[in-house]
Amino acid sequence: MSGVDYLAPASVADAVSALRASAGSARLMAGGTDLLVQMRGGRAKPEVVIDLKRIPGLMGIRGEGGGFVIGAATSGAALGEHEALKAAWPGVIEAANLIGSTQVQGRASLGGNLCNASPAADGVPALIAAGAVCIIEGPAGAREVQVEKVQAGPGKTTLAADEILLAFRLPPRPARSSDAYLRLIPRTEMDIAVVGVGVSLTLDAGGVCNAARVSVGAVAPTCLLVEAAGVALVGTTLDDAALAKMEAAVSAACRPISDKRGTAEYRTKVACVLARRAALIAKDRANA
Amino acid sequence: MSRMVVNATVNGEPVEFLAGGGQSLLDALRDELRLTGSKEGCGTGDCGACSVIVDGRLVCACLMLAPEAEGTRIETIEGLADNGHLHPLQHQFLEQAALQCGFCTPGLLMASKALLDRNADPTESEVRYWLAGNMCRCTGYDKVVRAVMDAAADLRQAEKPR
Ligand SMILES: Cc1cc2nc3c(=O)[nH]c(=O)nc-3n(C[C@H](O)[C@H](O)[C@H](O)COP(=O)(O)OP(=O)(O)OC[C@H]3O[C@@H](n4cnc5c(N)ncnc54)[C@H](O)[C@@H]3O)c2cc1C
Ligand code: FES
Ligand code: FES
Numbered sequence: 001m002s003g004v005d006y007l008a009p010a011s012v013a014d015a016v017s018a019l020r021a022s023a024g025s026a027r028l029m030a031g032g033t034d035l036l037v038q039m040r041g042g043r044a045k046p047e048v049v050i051d052l053k054r055i056p057g058l059m060g061i062r063g064e065g066g067g068f069v070i071g072a073a074t075s076g077a078a079l080g081e082h083e084a085l086k087a088a089w090p091g092v093i094e095a096a097n098l099i100g101s102t103q104v105q106g107r108a109s110l111g112g113n114l115c116n117a118s119p120a121a122d123g124v125p126a127l128i129a130a131g132a133v134c135i136i137e138g139p140a141g142a143r144e145v146q147v148e149k150v151q152a153g154p155g156k157t158t159l160a161a162d163e164i165l166l167a168f169r170l171p172p173r174p175a176r177s178s179d180a181y182l183r184l185i186p187r188t189e190m191d192i193a194v195v196g197v198g199v200s201l202t203l204d205a206g207g208v209c210n211a212a213r214v215s216v217g218a219v220a221p222t223c224l225l226v227e228a229a230g231v232a233l234v235g236t237t238l239d240d241a242a243l244a245k246m247e248a249a250v251s252a253a254c255r256p257i258s259d260k261r262g263t264a265e266y267r268t269k270v271a272c273v274l275a276r277r278a279a280l281i282a283k284d285r286a287n288a
Numbered sequence: 289m290s291r292m293v294v295n296a297t298v299n300g301e302p303v304e305f306l307a308g309g310g311q312s313l314l315d316a317l318r319d320e321l322r323l324t325g326s327k328e329g330c331g332t333g334d335c336g337a338c339s340v341i342v343d344g345r346l347v348c349a350c351l352m353l354a355p356e357a358e359g360t361r362i363e364t365i366e367g368l369a370d371n372g373h374l375h376p377l378q379h380q381f382l383e384q385a386a387l388q389c390g391f392c393t394p395g396l397l398m399a400s401k402a403l404l405d406r407n408a409d410p411t412e413s414e415v416r417y418w419l420a421g422n423m424c425r426c427t428g429y430d431k432v433v434r435a436v437m438d439a440a441a442d443l444r445q446a447e448k449p450r
Contacts, residue, residue, distance in 0.1 A: 004310030005290060006355040029353075036351050037332045039310065049309065051356060077345060101421020102399065104333055106345040107352070189420035190334070 031107030066172030072111025091179030095126035128215035129198035151222035178285035299367025307354035316354035325365035336422035365394035388426035
């Protein structure tokens with residue numbers, strides 16, 4: 001990793017122009033827990049590393065319009081310490097906090113988790129279920145896009161080479177709303193998800209679900225929004241029939257590979273089981 | 289490639305060193321500052337042997353670039369003892385034989401310090417989860433966990449107003 005220049009721009013405009021000037025030889029860095037591992041292994045060979053953590057808007061959490069804006073480079077540890085964010089979006093925060101060890105949490109960001117574009121990224125299904133929106137800046141100005149539109153395949157995103165993810169916008173939360181994220185790993189810590197599932201939902205005063213989103217990870221080349229699975233829960237109290245319908249929708253959406261972590265059949269089955277459990281956890285939280 | 293001047297505070301002392309843009313903080317600590325207590329087990333964030341505390345956060349020094357250290361406050365194993373007086377964690381690691389080869393020990397001690405800095409009375413399972421990123425091939429972890437629990441108790445005792 002010698003022969004690399006390190007830049008730490010203090011503004012988004014400076015970061016975008018450094019990115020343009022590098023003509024493809026630069027890489028953006030948030031926590032570096034993916035990028036530095038890839039550089040070390042020779043899979044990434046940037047000439048310039050652009051550290052995003054000195055840009056104020058990319059760090060920290062702020063309330064806005066009843067919702068939250070999370071800076072793309074904010075560490076998992078900082079997210080876990082934000083009580084109001086954790087209370088409103090326990091699923092997003094539990095997913096972010098599952099990433100790596102205490103040490104990795106000190107650095108790893110949700111922006112890096114999304115832009116690294118692993119199909120097994122833990123933060124991504126939770127953000128998709130939450131309906132989070134990405135705020136992206138490029139030479140032409142800012143644009144906003146749903147999180148589920150960002151991953152394009154393993155290691156690939158729909159961001160242009162000179163675009164930077166600034167922040168995630170989490171919408172205002174109606175009463176009796178909550179979310180949950182579950183993953184399966186063969187160990188209790190420090191492993192890559194065999195399957196991950198995020199569910200976010202809202203109940204009405206009578207306990208009937210009036211909005212739900214379900215997202216799965218590690219069962220396709222990208223994390224997926226399973227719209228039909230959310231639809232299956234709406235208008236129900238999450239009774240057995242509704243959960244069975246949701247599971248069928250999840251199963252239909254899965255197109256996993258078989259590898260040493262699990263066969264395609266196993267992954268599909270586990271996705272259904274985790275979706276059911278996550279939905280019930282989200283419901284209990286929404287009622288609490 | 290340009291080398292950069294980096295100013296930081298390491299174990300309470302201001303330091304200045306030259307860092308390569310792609311050099312890890314771990315390499316800078318070991319090779320530029322000659323602080324060789326932090327170890328490299330893997331270089332990829334998996335083993336925790338390189339654990340240091342930067343601005344109050346536990347991180348892997350192998351997964352941080354040296355120039356990122358500009359303006360930060362860094363704590364390494366070399367600063368844990370106070371003028372030759374062992375920290376209660378070090379004392380308990382010795383008492384309980386919580387190390388054999390010792391390669392993981394600087395990282396485990398810094399990780400444990402970061403825990404006790406924010407939680408004076410952790411449960412055993414809090415200790416185990418907190419230390420999940422620190423690999424030890426020798427001890428089987430049990431003695432490490434007991435040493436951390438007992439050091440926490442020692443620290444609480446020492447804090448009590450007499
Ligand atoms: C020991 C270890 C354990 C891990 N465990 C897990 C785990 O359990 N679950 C999991 O999901 N991941 C895990 N990871 C992977 C990694 O920690 C996560 O993906 C993390 O969220 C990446 O965030 P980062 O800020 O470190 O990203 P970086 O490494 O800084 O960046 C990742 C990628 O995104 C790009 N990028 C970063 N920020 C932006 C931005 N704002 N705009 C545009 N592009 C950007 C970078 O150029 C790079 O390609 C682990 C890694 C390690 C080393
Ligand atoms: S050397 Fe840094 S985690 Fe192993
Ligand atoms: S004492 Fe040898 S690795 Fe821990």
